[in-house]
Amino acid sequence: MDSAGQILRRAGLRCTTGRLRILEVLQKAKGPMTHQEILAAVEPVGLNRVTVYRALDAFCQADIIHRVEMGDRVWRFALCLYEDAPYCHPHFACRACGRVECLDFIRVPRVNETRNGYKIEEQEVYWKGLCSKCAANLS
Ligand SMILES: [Zn+2]
Ligand SMILES: [Zn+2]
Structure with missing residues (x-):
């Protein structure tokens, strides 16, 4: 690093x-x-x-x-760990422990325009659920 x-x-x-x-x-x-x-x-x-x-x-x-x-x-x-313009990474919040993480190992394609004339200026992707630790504890 x-x-x-x-x-x-x-x-x-x-x-x-x-x-x-x-x-x-x-x-x-x-x-x-x-x-x-x-x-x-x-x-x-x-x-x-x-x-x-x-x-x-x-x-x-x-x-x-x-x-x-x-x-x-x-x-x-x-x-920002990598600059990869066509992609962004999702953020994840765990509902059990409250931890927020950058899921850098997942790449979500960036959307710049849509078919019906909208111009996208920002894209935030966030997911909620159980982090790997909490999912393992609860299973
Ligand atoms: Zn958790
Ligand atoms: Zn992030």
């Missing part, structure tokens, strides 16, 4: 200590993280809410992370 510094430089973003720390937290994350969770991880090293908001905003603009919203009005943030 590229270092946080490499990712920032490639995206043309300034490499501040705060940005590096926040990006490192997202690199180590097991799944998309909320503002709260990211803030909790970087507060001990002296970063505040505003720094986190600004950094996440800049990362989203530069397409190095993406936002996930599962219908619960909570934004979560995750690293």
Whole structure:
């Protein structure tokens, strides 16, 4: 995996200590993280809410992370692990443990236009059910 510094430089973003720390937290994350969770991880090293908001905003603009919203009005943030324009990956929420995951191993074709003149500008695919752990526990 590229270092946080490499990712920032490639995206043309300034490499501040705060940005590096926040990006490192997202690199180590097991799944998309909320503002709260990211803030909790970087507060001990002296970063505040505003720094986190600004950094996440800049990362989203530069397409190095993406936002996930599962219908619960909570934004979560995750690293973009691959750029594969004709496809997007679905997000999965487990109804038992509440975990939200990027299903990077599944590729869903992107739809850019429909036959009847609509222009698609965003595509979010999310699935709900039981994650592999909970499905195994409940069977
Ligand atoms: Zn689960
Ligand atoms: Zn994702």
